[in-house]
Amino acid sequence: MNYKRSSALFAQAETFIPGGVNSPVRAFKAVGGTPIFVKEAKGAYLYDEDGNTLIDYINSWGPMILGHAYEPVVNAVIEKAKKGTSFGMPTEIETQIAELAVSMVPNIDKIRFVNSGTEACMSAIRLARGFTQKEKIVKFAGCYHGHSDSFLIQAGSGAITFGSPNSPGVTKGTAKDTLLATYNNIDSVKSLIEANKNEIACIIIEPVAGNMGCIPPKEGFLQALRTLCDAHNILLIFDEVMTGFRLAKGGAQELYNVKADIVCFGKVIGGGLPVGAFAARSEIMNHLAPLGPVYQAGTLSGNPLAMAAGLAMLEALNNDSEIFTRLAEKTEYLHKGFAEVLNNNRINHKINRVGSMISIHFTEENVVDFETSANGNNETFKKFFHGMLQEGIYIAPSAFETWFITDALTYEDLDVTIQAVNKVASKL
Ligand SMILES: *Cc1c(COP(=O)(O)O)cnc(C)c1O
Numbered sequence: 001m002n003y004k005r006s007s008a009l010f011a012q013a014e015t016f017i018p019g020g021v022n023s024p025v026r027a028f029k030a031v032g033g034t035p036i037f038v039k040e041a042k043g044a045y046l047y048d049e050d051g052n053t054l055i056d057y058i059n060s061w062g063p064m065i066l067g068h069a070y071e072p073v074v075n076a077v078i079e080k081a082k083k084g085t086s087f088g089m090p091t092e093i094e095t096q097i098a099e100l101a102v103s104m105v106p107n108i109d110k111i112r113f114v115n116s117g118t119e120a121c122m123s124a125i126r127l128a129r130g131f132t133q134k135e136k137i138v139k140f141a142g143c144y145h146g147h148s149d150s151f152l153i154q155a156g157s158g159a160i161t162f163g164s165p166n167s168p169g170v171t172k173g174t175a176k177d178t179l180l181a182t183y184n185n186i187d188s189v190k191s192l193i194e195a196n197k198n199e200i201a202c203i204i205i206e207p208v209a210g211n212m213g214c215i216p217p218k219e220g221f222l223q224a225l226r227t228l229c230d231a232h233n234i235l236l237i238f239d240e241v242m243t244g245f246r247l248a249k250g251g252a253q254e255l256y257n258v259k260a261d262i263v264c265f266g267k268v269i270g271g272g273l274p275v276g277a278f279a280a281r282s283e284i285m286n287h288l289a290p291l292g293p294v295y296q297a298g299t300l301s302g303n304p305l306a307m308a309a310g311l312a313m314l315e316a317l318n319n320d321s322e323i324f325t326r327l328a329e330k331t332e333y334l335h336k337g338f339a340e341v342l343n344n345n346r347i348n349h350k351i352n353r354v355g356s357m358i359s360i361h362f363t364e365e366n367v368v369d370f371e372t373s374a375n376g377n378n379e380t381f382k383k384f385f386h387g388m389l390q391e392g393i394y395i396a397p398s399a400f401e402t403w404f405i406t407d408a409l410t411y412e413d414l415d416v417t418i419q420a421v422n423k424v425a426s427k428l
Pocket of ligand 1: 116119121144145146210211239240241242266
């Protein structure tokens, strides 16, 4: 396959857009080469500007859980657009999607819609701080909660007490209020709580990590967080931007039967349009303006096109009692297939999987946190990525990303993918 036109388009894009992309993860910095420009997509397939057809395992980084250009979503957006695309006034469809989301997700009474996952997480921690009247937050190294300042923090030299900015532009002042814990390590959380008595407003976590590969929570880990939060008057925030409406109707809260205080959404909830949301029980949500003192707003929040897309998507998921089982079965099929061909080719690897999220790590040790994920062999990953691309399989251009399985994938597509892994593995 050649990607000549994509390369030319990328060169043009670089002239006017920093790095040629509007979000860095789209660039091929971690794997080398130039990004592929997509022309259109339908179901499980991408059609690029060079005329190649690719099987897609990124799916817009999660939203397209039913495949690209899913007709009920597309039609809902077209019909809405004809009636005006933004009003800055309340519309009935906002209540309709809110009611449906609240009925699908456990432990939430009210939900507010925003325009991205970043906004959802940023607003959720403000709400937690306003509600608890405490200022510090705990996040886990390797978890991604969008690009707002409070989350662009890495473990500093004094990691046990506070973090340091991992991007210029994030102030030391902001960094000192974000504490870094280790995923799947409850003792790291306990020490932070001990060292910051009565100062921690919330603990925010991806209940299944998806931004350092796919990393499932260890048995009992989420429950232990819940217990700690209860004991210390700390709010537990599940960032379900990736897992929400993907792992189950009620997301990770339902799958693991652990109750969060605030839940963040994005990706699937917008059906491919720019949507995020955060939700909690009334007692917490009523702290938000205009009811309460915590300010949060948005000109395009609850935008009718976005709500139409999201509502059509949630309805489709809500009306299909088999969808999450079907997705998990397809993902398990891939897992078994990958494991077999990688073992046959004697490639050191670990595969992590939960529901329709899966990742392959080129390493011998179990991948349970950021460090073990970062220890994977990136040179092998690069070869694997470009090899797969030559076979017409589009996976994320970074070893730290999860593959997203969609309902549009057929078992034939999965077999083609397993065969591609076999072919590429034989040359690794
Ligand atoms: C994608 C993602 C975000 C950020 O969402 P955006 O819509 O890209 O701002 C936040 N948290 C998690 C877990 C995500 O996967």
